[in-house]
Amino acid sequence: MESERYIRQTILKDFGLKSQKKLTKARVLVIGVGGLGIPVLQYLNAMGVGTIGLIDNDVVSLNNLHRQVLFSEKDINKTKISVAIKKLKKQNSTSKLIGYKLYLSKKNALSIIEKYDLIVDASDNFPTRYLVNDACVILGKPFVYGALHSFEGYVSVFNHKDGPTYRCLFPNPPKSEEIPNCNEQGVLGVIPGIIGNIQALEVVKVIAGIGSPLSGELLIFNGLEQEYHKFKINSLSKNKKIEELKDTYELECSFDNSSISSDAFKELLNSSTEIQLVDVRTTEEYNDYHLKQATHLPLKSIYLNHNSLDFEKTIYFICQSGVRSLEALRFLKKEQPEATLISINGGLNEFRNYDAKH
Amino acid sequence: MKILLFGIAKDIIGTSSLLLKEAEKNPKTVGELKKLISNKYPKFKTLSSIAIAVNSCYAEDKTKLQSSDEIAIIPPVSGG
Known part of the structure; x- marks a missing residue:
């Protein structure tokens, strides 16, 4: 047949x-x-x-x-x-x-x-x-x-x-x-x-x-x-000569090449332990709650001193709604044009049910 | 110089082919041609990822152009 x-x-x-x-x-x-x-x-x-x-x-x-x-x-x-x-x-x-x-x-x-x-x-x-x-x-x-x-x-x-x-x-x-x-x-x-x-x-x-x-x-x-x-x-x-997949593919297609959706970032947080995440809100906001992986560097301080950041590695910036993190990114991009800097769209407002640390 | 337009480039410029007239400044390289089109059609500037072919071969910004060349502007398309 x-x-x-x-x-x-x-x-x-x-x-x-x-x-x-x-x-x-x-x-x-x-x-x-x-x-x-x-x-x-x-x-x-x-x-x-x-x-x-x-x-x-x-x-x-x-x-x-x-x-x-x-x-x-x-x-x-x-x-x-x-x-x-x-x-x-x-x-x-x-x-x-x-x-x-x-x-x-x-x-x-x-x-x-x-x-x-x-x-x-x-x-x-x-x-x-x-x-x-x-x-x-x-x-x-x-x-x-x-x-x-x-x-x-x-x-x-x-x-x-x-x-x-x-x-x-x-x-x-x-x-x-x-x-x-x-x-x-x-x-x-x-x-x-x-x-x-x-x-x-x-x-x-x-x-x-x-x-x-x-x-x-x-x-x-x-x-x-x-x-x-x-x-x-x-x-x-x-x-x-590609040897491994990129960290995320969503990122490349997001609003610009320097931002990531909160969902894609959550996935990244779940899959990787070594992420350089910088919370740029004020000390009061940070003390109120923050993601446990985040280090704190308020936006105002970033303008003065950002030596604590490791520009050899990707740096993710987060704030409450995604506005200040973009500002931090724009400022640092001029200072460190080679660095990979990424802002998290929507900020912590998108993480309400995530494991925020109080 | 004849320019074929595909994908979103065709939508932006509003036609599937353009003829660059002798009177217009003839671009010497692919890079110059991109600038010329961007100046004429500002929306074209927003396209960050475009392939250009010269006489049906993939070309780079530095590829030299002659007035007899046929250019194709090939933006990425994603639909399925």
């Missing part, structure tokens, strides 16, 4: 049974079960990729249906993972489907990605894209990148053999307010279908070793003009 199932592609001279066997053995992880992830999953599953992992922590919404064509009205409010697995299982009972009902994070990225041969970045935000890149570089896994903006889509194969990485194209993330996402910008239903299908094709090419995968090239599709543009990207060796 199996040889019959795939016969229309195995009779292709440049594909054959040999390539089909490679697909059967392959383990592919699809990050994001949305506009891009769905066409990738449907085609990889139909074509006989043996093991497919899928990651998403979202539920199906009404406004997903115009582009996420695996889902129907009855699926609204159900988890995407459970619906997708059920439907993909019906489509092909022979494939092994592994669902991860979670968001990719610094904590789980390496342990999940290492189980797969090839990764598909079908996510919808910059922090995840940079996390996928760095984790794939660390683990030596190629990944097929796809991203959308209005009527356009970008596709490339990164970290494939000696080819470039996402950071060779865009070394650092933009600030969060610079580039709108699909929710703000809008997306025409069929565009992710086209881009996701191109990603699925690249996955098959890399696994089967056929054709020329889009490694070292960025493909941009313009749906309004039906135009494809290809741009050559050089591989920079420094971007292949």
Whole structure:
């Protein structure tokens, strides 16, 4: 039955049974079960990729249906993972489907990605894209990148053999307010279908070793003009030398590169003991309560003397609402331009239920 | 000099391609071109992470330009 199932592609001279066997053995992880992830999953599953992992922590919404064509009205409010697995299982009972009902994070990225041969970045935000890149570089896994903006889509194969990485194209993330996402910008239903299908094709090419995968090239599709543009990207060796994940990926995408959300910082506090945290409020406020990891240096004193700070290490600044910590940061940035200084957004007001020490 | 615009750059400038006329000061490097566009379209300055391609090859700020070159301005996009 199996040889019959795939016969229309195995009779292709440049594909054959040999390539089909490679697909059967392959383990592919699809990050994001949305506009891009769905066409990738449907085609990889139909074509006989043996093991497919899928990651998403979202539920199906009404406004997903115009582009996420695996889902129907009855699926609204159900988890995407459970619906997708059920439907993909019906489509092909022979494939092994592994669902991860979670968001990719610094904590789980390496342990999940290492189980797969090839990764598909079908996510919808910059922090995840940079996390996928760095984790794939660390683990030596190629990944097929796809991203959308209005009527356009970008596709490339990164970290494939000696080819470039996402950071060779865009070394650092933009600030969060610079580039709108699909929710703000809008997306025409069929565009992710086209881009996701191109990603699925690249996955098959890399696994089967056929054709020329889009490694070292960025493909941009313009749906309004039906135009494809290809741009050559050089591989920079420094971007292949990532040894560990960054402390946080949220940070790079927050309001500016020098602030962190209180949630991301809480995660950091829980995972790391050695954090240089400076509380810049007044002595009265500090004595009233403070985070146990915080040392005290009131803003007024910072202007006069900040020798007690270790500028070789990252310094986090906190105040009550996030205003004075930013002031401290702006002042010190001029004095110590090389230092990594980060202000905690929203300040201690965001930590009301956290372990504040009285 | 023809300039192709993608992503948010297209939205900011309001067209998918621009022709820099001979009368305009021809930028000699990619860096100069970025400045020229930023002066004309101040919102462009807010983009901190942009890739530029010259004749379909990724270029750096110091890459030299000729009037016959085709430039592409490629901002990052995140949608999925």
